[in-house]
Amino acid sequence: MTVKKSKPAARTLRADALRNRERILAAAKAGFTKNGADASLDEIARRAKVGAGTLYRHFPTREALLEAVYQTEVEKLAAVQREFSKTMEPVEALRAWMLLFVDYIAAKQIIAPALYTLLGASPKVFQSTGGLVTRAIEALVAGAVASGEIRADINAMDLLRAVYGVSSVASAPDWPQRAKRLVDILIHGSRVR
Amino acid sequence: MTVKKSKPAARTLRADALRNRERILAAAKAGFTKNGADASLDEIARRAKVGAGTLYRHFPTREALLEAVYQTEVEKLAAVQREFSKTMEPVEALRAWMLLFVDYIAAKQIIAPALYTLLGASPKVFQSTGGLVTRAIEALVAGAVASGEIRADINAMDLLRAVYGVSSVASAPDWPQRAKRLVDILIHGSRVR
């Protein structure tokens, strides 16, 4: 038997591999932005001047790629949650963060399908990037519940899914306003009677 | 120049065409139920013992087929709305119908992607079947607003989109309860302060 290093976990990529990874991410961002979350992966590989095999080796599934592309955006959302939780009243923090969530979707319409995946079923996806969003909204709701201002029986993710539902399917140009109004409705409806 | 009959509008289908249409619809319902809204159309044609061309002639797009398959379901929802509006208090009618909406999605999970389309952007789809759902929820909201019990600035479709957001993405087995709780939150949040 050969001796193995324990925990090879995050191996360092070779220089060319790293280069390609970046190029793929750039091409993917452009591709998703232009053609939505179901843009052709081969096309993205082509634009990145990389073989299809290379793309799939780096990102085995479409979700993995989508996730990598929007990881930074999602990380920002998570960071802001920590900020808000420290500096604001619980309910206001929740409201403010949800409004920000709308803005993020507005700014990057493409993030919507990605978040759809994150909010959705797949447990694997949930673990990594998705976990950040989950933890953010859950921390906010937990805080607001603890303060006694909102009902204890509300499911944090459901609030987000509701907002997402309005934002992503949205057709009319005034959807951000409508989404924000919905946030108000949700917050108000969530208050202890 | 040849003389044309004016308004050939809804031509009567030939007997075999009608037969095939029914078979396609049956196969499509089975297919969508089993494999979701992105089931293979060629596969459906095969199951219906019909050429691909025939399927596409009857239903030029996937949406058209989806719409035709769930038209009856949607019609039921519309009928119930009229019923509720006559026999119940405005706000209760709205609440009851939304709860029923959740049940419909629960019963026919496949309807979810279809409704997603109906609630979504495409104006064409909006006109036909989609219009029924739209009109139903809008009538209910209008009634409740007129009675002075809920805010005038809420968008009817948004309520539905919110519920849909929770219902469709739902992973956990308790999603119907959660969806219904959300209906309560939405109704309560929509009340005049």
Place this chain on the structure above:
DNA sequence: TCTTATACGGAGACACTCTCCGTTTTATTC
């Protein structure tokens, strides 16, 4: 029965996903 408008079917062009494996490039060792 004959005619013709209507409808059918499935081969085939094109697109997309994903894998496999021979070739190339990088890092390391001497």
Place this chain on the structure above:
DNA sequence: GAATAAAACGGAGAGTGTCTCCGTATAAGA
């Protein structure tokens, strides 16, 4: 600055799906 092994690349190709085109079949009407 070779030589060597490990790592990574690329793209052909198999599998699957979408949608169209047009020669063939069939229903409806005279």
